[in-house]
Amino acid sequence: MTDEAKLTIPARRGKAHRVAKGQIIRVINTHGDQVVDTWAFNADDLGEFMSMEHTRPHIMKIVPAVGDMMLTNKRRPILTFVEDTSGGVHDTIVAACDRYRYAFLGVEGYHDNCTDNLHTGMRELGLEASETPSPLNLFMNIPVRPDGSIAFEAPVSTPGSHVALRAEMDLVIAFSACPQDILPINGVGHPPTEAHYTVSG
């Protein structure tokens, strides 16, 4: 079950991968500034998936950290945070971007987006996700201020830093290297980049 090759999440694109229970997924922020929207689905039932709204009241916080377990919409463990060298800033409260978001931001015509990337990545494995769950936005910096307001800020992660997640069931993980280039969430002064991942164990 070992597959330690460094695999690419292409810039602005999605990628899905089957992972066995117990394997470790390392998500590497290769260039340091790239948000990676992340989903996980039960390999045997795509209607069960990692859920931010079910995880938050279990871990009693809005951003998971090492040792925390992500739950599905059936409140079963699906991923555990086992390493994080990225500075620990991630987001669980913002939806995946989609064509409606870019239209609102003034983009005319098609813009790559994480929602389409999820479904395209799954289809490359012959799978169809029936929903677009709210993603775990790795490396995404959405501060929640004491007054409850939020902001879109650049990642704090550094090039080559990573998060490692342990699969708690046989699952399909899906990533999108977020193509957001209107707001500064993928850093400033450069276009969105690719990221990488490994699956091992």
Place this chain on the structure above:
Amino acid sequence: MTDEAKLTIPARRGKAHRVAKGQIIRVINTHGDQVVDTWAFNADDLGEFMSMEHTRPHIMKIVPAVGDMMLTNKRRPILTFVEDTSGGVHDTIVAACDRYRYAFLGVEGYHDNCTDNLHTGMRELGLEASETPSPLNLFMNIPVRPDGSIAFEAPVSTPGSHVALRAEMDLVIAFSACPQDILPINGVGHPPTEAHYTVSG
């Protein structure tokens, strides 16, 4: 289209209601301590529904207030907060309770829950919701602390206080008078209660 009768959301139960664009829904916290999980679906397409994760990055805050517009998963306005006499404490980050939640909390056997209440309420109108969106938890007090930790606390709302929401499309609204009686989110020292609502305009 006027229907100003005070209607009941029975204690521990769900209730759904068709609402025309422009009508005002007043949700009354009759006894002051009752959380009301709230969903809204496009009447013409139940696959489009009020989405907390799409709303937060639009209103740039985690708790909506008067003047804020709630968006669907297609980022279209579905409800606007037009009045709030409850103290303004609501929740958008915690999933509806479900049988898995009560099992985790140590309940043996069936416990009423907001997820089942949503679907039962919809079925009473002959409708089937294909998903359980993350709800707008009216009157629910989930403080998010500066370190990102959260807590379950009693409502700050007072008996008879209310929220008014304007329908921005023809929609089906669904409520659940949350049956949570293990954690103190519906107040302490008394069982969960009924709440009321009106639809006018």
